[in-house]
Amino acid sequence: MRNITKSLPEWLDPSQWISREYGSREIAAALESESPGPGDLAALLAPDAAYSLEILAHRARAVTRRHFGRTISLYAPLYLSNHCSSGCAYCGYASDRDQARRKLSLAEVRKELSALKRLGLREVLLLTGDKTPDAGYEYVEECVRLAAGMFPFVAVEVFPLTVEEYRGLVAAGCSGVTIYQETYSPADYKKYHRWGEKKNYMWRLETPDRALDAGMRWVGMGFLLGLSDPVVDSICLLRHVEYLRRKHWRAGISVSFPRLCAEKGGFKAPRPVDDKFLARMICAFRICLPDTPLVLSTRESARFRDGMAGIGISKMSVASRTSVGGYAGKVRGGGEQFGVNDGRSVREFCARLKAAGLEPVFKNWDAVYR
């Protein structure tokens, strides 16, 4: 393990927490900690802490209620293009997948946005594959400008950009950037990113810094569950968040828990994470990051999402289509990035939240704050 992490920057290095044993004493201390840190997170994710899941869930719900009340913020992803230059071994958009490739024209993007708006959504996350000549920075900027005219909150989940480019997106009305490190393990990162610009681990790692230096309000963080050791990745993720909060004191940071889903290439997760462990991870992150929005997407099943709403999770995607042109219907669709596991409509999903005593919040931002 030490070898894997040797090349990491000091502020990220998890080695001092992964070489220890965590027993009931450390777990109890983590549950009582006034200011939980990486050691407490490691304890809460240790095998012995599996028995404390119920206690963890109660704590997580109480902390979530205190900071976010009884509300769940909602957003929807909008896939602009599935053209891709990279070779991520686990992704349905990878350039070696036999996939119907599509890039939405601006007129089509407008149709998709209108369809989302009709569903009641007010926050949109624009996504692309890795950079291609056709779907590069200029295209993303144009789409952001279009979306910002229609939605109070616009974020992007696209290929890593330069500070200058992020400044351009901020000026176009972009308020957030989501960028997952996929895995913090340099060895596994190298293994699963076979070609393309995405091979550059450090360039990706420093992406949140560049976005925040450019004046972006929010960054969304996470790693892909299933690629590498989830405990090591979790500790690194927490350290990454702590580092960003120290360095960029105005930064808004949210954390997501994307779990590998079935995709066209048939990739099997080498380190699969089961529901119980994911639930424990979410609760542990809530305890360590009490005031940070924690996000769960429709990669997860309806049952799991309903269970975790308000128990740690404070923000969710809804009615997602992961194919290009998936909302307006009339647009000829491009293939999916991954299969969605919660296909419920906005109405169905909101009814379920309300029945659980949670208010769905669509608009939680205003264009005046750009």
Add this chain to the structure above:
Amino acid sequence: MSGRKNESRKNDDLVLGKHRFVSRLLMGTGKFRDRAAMFKAISASGTQIVTVALRRFGEDGDSDDLLSPLLRIKGLTIMPNTSGAANAEEAIRAARLGRELSGSPFVKVEIHPNPHHLLPDPIETYKAAKELAADGFVVMPYIPADPVLAKRLEEAGCASVMPLGSAIGSGRGLATADMLKIMLRECAIPVIVDAGLRSPSEAAAAMEMGCAAVLVNSAIAASDDPPVMADAFASCVKAGRQAWRAGLMIRSDNASATSPLTSFLA
């Protein structure tokens, strides 16, 4: 004895600029499980002023729009807040938009550059408050419990100051009590404790101390029965106010001496 015995007993209105209110409990409107719970809590609290984040203003008919339904409640004053603003410029823009949409001259200036702990930025808050006061707003700034800042905001024309009792959403009560007491001694405008109150007894304590009012959101919205909790806060705010007006007995750890020590001076 503390308290202000020389104040008229009959009229105990809360005065904010040119506006007068009977209730001294102000409420926040976020964090409720649904609008029905929010309405019931507002009604049970007897509050006359609610604050609504501009970012939660939607279009009439949107399921999560907070403004339109609140505007329909008679006798309720809406105080738009600028939560989400990271600097003075954004807050000023938000305040003006809020006034236009709500028709209310009140604004809670809330500038928190860090969206996690939501602690107010004193420098940007001062800048925005000064400009908005000059623009005719009834300015109610949410501030750190800093007595000097409070006086500067009073000089800038604010209608009140709203220092935090403790960090927003923390439920740590009156952690800033010592600073609040200095403010209460020196401020000529109402001091309203905003943020941090967890229990009605803490609201009573703030009122007994001499605070003009309290603003509560999380403690009511996140409780299992918001209307009942709102009622409990209302009772305690009233009790604390009465106690302050009546004047609390001086606290002393010393018993009265039975044998006078200074009788030889008679």
